Amino acid sequence: MSVLNGKKILLGISGGIAAYKTASLVRLFIKAGAHVQVIMTPASKDFITPLTLSTLSKNPVYSSFYEKEKENENEKWNNHVALGLWADLMIIAPATANTLSKMANGVCDNLLIATYLSAKCPVYFAPAMDLDMYKHPSTVETFSKLKEFSNTIIPAENGELASGLSGEGRMAEPENILRFIEADLERKLPLKGIKILITAGPTYESIDPVRFIGNHSTGKMGFDIAHAAANMGASVILVTGPSHFKLDNHLVKIIRVVSALDMFNACQLYFDQIDVAIASAAVADYRPKNPAVQKIKKDSDDFTIQLEKTKDILAYFGENKKNQYLIGFALETENEIENAKLKIQKKNLDLIVLNSLKDEGAGFGKLTNKVTFIDKNFNIEPMELKSKEAVSIDILNKIIKHYA
Missing domain, CATH: 3.40.50.10300 (CoaB-like)
Structure with a gap:
């Protein structure tokens, strides 16, 4: 049984081409026995549909602070504080350079960042960007700052990138993200080995x-x-x-x-x-x-x-x-x-x-x-x-x- 069994996972998706992989990631979390809620940035919806993720997670997908209720057209507030407190774990994948910079500097201009700033649980992020962006001093500084916040980076992998280049910056594959989180949680378990x-x-x-x-x-x-x-x-x-x-x-x-x-x-x-x-x-x-x-x-x-x-x-x-x-x-x-x-x-x-x-x-x-x-x-x-x-x-x- 996975260490994720019964865990409440909040998956944040930002606007990068790797967002298409999150369908597989949600399925893997569900298969491991986790409960999954998804928050998308507006830009991420250009790469994968909320309907796909809602169907796989069996929960509504959130992407804005307010939504129109179909029956009476009233506005419904999506409570970012409640979402942040609900989660046992928050995973942001893909985490683009833009989203990572906002996380590091508290630029709270969308529901995902507002929820991240409200979360009390461990936070993992899986960077996804081109090679030069990944190596840029500002990105390296962002990684360092997020680590100081006790956030955990899921290292990017080497491979073919969307630009046509090949190198580091590719988001970790869903199976590797799952294994990384499971191994990290198991390593930190207080009674491991007893x-x-x-x-x-x-x-x-x-x-x-x-x-x-x-x-x-x-x-x-x-x-x-x-x-x-x-x-x-x-x-x-x-x-x-x-x-x-x-x-x-x-x-x-x-x-x-x-x-x-x-x-x-x-x-x-x-x-x-x-x-x-x-x-x-x-x-x-x-x-x-x-x-x-x-x-x-x-x-x-x-x-x-x-x-x-x-x-x-x-x-x-x-x-x-x-x-x-x-x-x-x-x-x-x-x-x-x-x-x-x-x-x-x-x-x-x-x-x-x-x-x-x-x-x-x-x-x-x-x-x-x-x-x-x-x-x-x-x-x-x-x-x-x-x-x-x-x-x-x-x-x-x-x-x-x-x-x-």
Whole structure:
């Protein structure tokens, strides 16, 4: 899966002959799983039609600050600020000498430049111009200034130019632009090279072939952490109990298990290979000692099940960790802070993520969570109620800070 999957890309097209290549570029972005919006300068429409790019991107194409609405002929304002804030990435291709000069000097005379000046995301630009223009001191100075703005140049390629000359200045081919951006993003991912083991979901402990002891965990928290970690470049092993959630990412290896013993065995297999363990699963503390081979019949008014302790996965992590960074979860209903501190000491944790069932919006089956971080030095950091996706980012930021 491409690192661009799910990314919101704003493609700016300026008026050069290489604009015809942007049809292929849009298709490649879409194929990589990105969402694409296109902004064109008025001059670029002489080289490729907005209809072509709108059809390929499945979104309207913008080229002016105002547009006439067909039904009532009212003017519609195209909000350049909203477009700039929408994007995860902005790519300007082709970037002509004229457009690059405007970018460098803030000459805001069209929608593309206004959006560029409003963008908060990383900006890439792919120059396209004739050889002498590309080498001209003013262009070299423009490149230098844009690099100072933290914009990233996608180097022009050598080849036949529109003038008939041959040399440097040709816009990079769409496939090469895609590969350049993917490689650059992967290189900058904060968790690249880190291997993370995550446990998620409940465990089911069999009473008989039909019934089991379980809990209300859905696995969403663990899946959200795995998804976010992969997006940050980590290699993830996700060991999950029964859960309906799915995750399609080549950086995530999913191992589906049922019981606490299944989960323990899977974690034991991989623990020595990982850098970080995040134990977010709600693992059963006890299991039936002698599960029935056949379905138990309702023959008496009273029924007793003898339970025995399951193997403690988090304790195993703490006892066997070498350089691994170990994060545990605690779901408490009373004496939350004290119990969490005891768990840190007992399980040899580096960080615990404390949940309380007393907090509105927290707990099993919710889209949100309210956690408190407590580290091994007992520093306490309460967080506000957030989506579980946002909590996942907070957890991973702790890991990034650890490895910084």
